[in-house]
Amino acid sequence: MMTSNKALCAISFAYEFQSFEENFETLSQYILQAPKNAIVLAPELCLSGYSYANMEESALFSQRVIPTLKALSHDKTIGLTLVEKNENGFFNNFKLFSHGEIIQTRAKAKLFTLGDENQYFNDGNIEDIAIIEVHGIKIATLICFEMRFSELWQQIRGADVILIPAFWGRLRKEHFETLTKALAIANQAYVICANSCGEDMAGGSGIISPFGNEKREDTSGLISQVFDAQEIKKMRRYIDIGLC
Numbered sequence: 316m317m318t319s320n321k322a323l324c325a326i327s328f329a330y331e332f333q334s335f336e337e338n339f340e341t342l343s344q345y346i347l348q349a350p351k352n353a354i355v356l357a358p359e360l361c362l363s364g365y366s367y368a369n370m371e372e373s374a375l376f377s378q379r380v381i382p383t384l385k386a387l388s389h390d391k392t393i394g395l396t397l398v399e400k401n402e403n404g405f406f407n408n409f410k411l412f413s414h415g416e417i418i419q420t421r422a423k424a425k426l427f428t429l430g431d432e433n434q435y436f437n438d439g440n441i442e443d444i445a446i447i448e449v450h451g452i453k454i455a456t457l458i459c460f461e462m463r464f465s466e467l468w469q470q471i472r473g474a475d476v477i478l479i480p481a482f483w484g485r486l487r488k489e490h491f492e493t494l495t496k497a498l499a500i501a502n503q504a505y506v507i508c509a510n511s512c513g514e515d516m517a518g519g520s521g522i523i524s525p526f527g528n529e530k531r532e533d534t535s536g537l538i539s540q541v542f543d544a545q546e547i548k549k550m551r552r553y554i555d556i557g558l559c
Contacts (some may be wrong), residue, residue: 321452321542322353323476323505327520328535329513331364338362339383342395345537346387354452354542356509357395359459359482360407364511367435370405373398381417388412392449394478396423396458403436409456409480411447419447419456421527425467435471441467444468446474452542459483462494473501473558475547479508481517488517492531503550503558505542507529525550536545 326345330338337455339362349355362372362380377397392413399408407426411419426432444467446455455471456558459481471477477498483491491510499506503525512518518533522540525547532538551558 320352321450322350322539323507323522323542324349324353324355324537325507325509325520325522325538326355326357326361327509327512327518327532327538328358329511329516330358330361331511331513331516334420335362335373339376339380343383343387346391346393346535349391349537351390352450353391353539354449354454354476354478354507355391355393355478356478356507357393358509358511359396359480360398361395361480361509361511363398364480365430365432367431370398370435371400374405375399384410384412385415385417389415392454394456394480396480404434406439407432407436407458408439411449411454411456413449417556418449421456423458423461425458425461425464432460436455441470444470446471452476452544454478457479457498462473462498468498468501474502474504476507476542476545479506481510483510483517483519485515485517485526488519489519492519492529495519496527496529497522499525500527503547503556505547505555 346498421443424439453475455474456478495508506523521531
């Protein structure tokens with residue numbers, strides 16, 4: 316059964332020119348501010364940014380903070396992406412932490428060639444983009460550039476909450492806001508989008524309802540909205556597209 320009375324939270328901050336430690340401190344403070352049982356999303360690679368010159372250090376730092384992220388998730392669910400490394404190379408991995416455990420890990424499957432991401436990261440498997448149920452709520456994730464592929468919208472049909480961790484540039488701000496709103500309307504789901512609000516970034520972090528109502532900010536902060544399971548049900552009954 317779908318659970319009500321949870322908060323949906325998007326974290327927004329500028330992290331491109333800060334140290335890994337400073338970024339982790341900022342992230343931790345926002346997570347601590349989030350209500351109990353909240354679903355919290357942080358921007359893409361919010362600890363390291365796309366620091367291609369420091370990939371080894373980024374991956375080591377990711378491993379170092381995972382125990383703390385587990386602890387921070389003891390009373391909430393937290394999503395973010397981290398630089399990680401295995402025997403095949405580096406990956407931009409989304410991780411979902413909930414109640415002290417890692418409950419999902421997957422690598423970004425659609426790499427942004429305009430930003431040379433494909434030269435530094437290995438791509439993940441499209442098949443790993445799937446819905447996971449967390450305490451009665453069906454959650455799916457599209458990582459930044461993946462949102463541009465409409466076939467992936469079909470792949471996550473039926474999700475109640477769609478997470479979009481992003482590092483989306485200011486020149487394409489309208490694209491980011493249009494796509495995240497359209498995704499909420501098309502899938503009749505809540506969308507949580509978390510993006511950097513650095514000088515060259517699009518901002519636009521926030522929560523969009525299944526009806527397309529938007530709560531967004533372009534500045535640093537924690538954006539929060541109550542999750543209402545009835546809102547999803549009402550929308551899916553009102554305009555039946557087969558998701559009831």
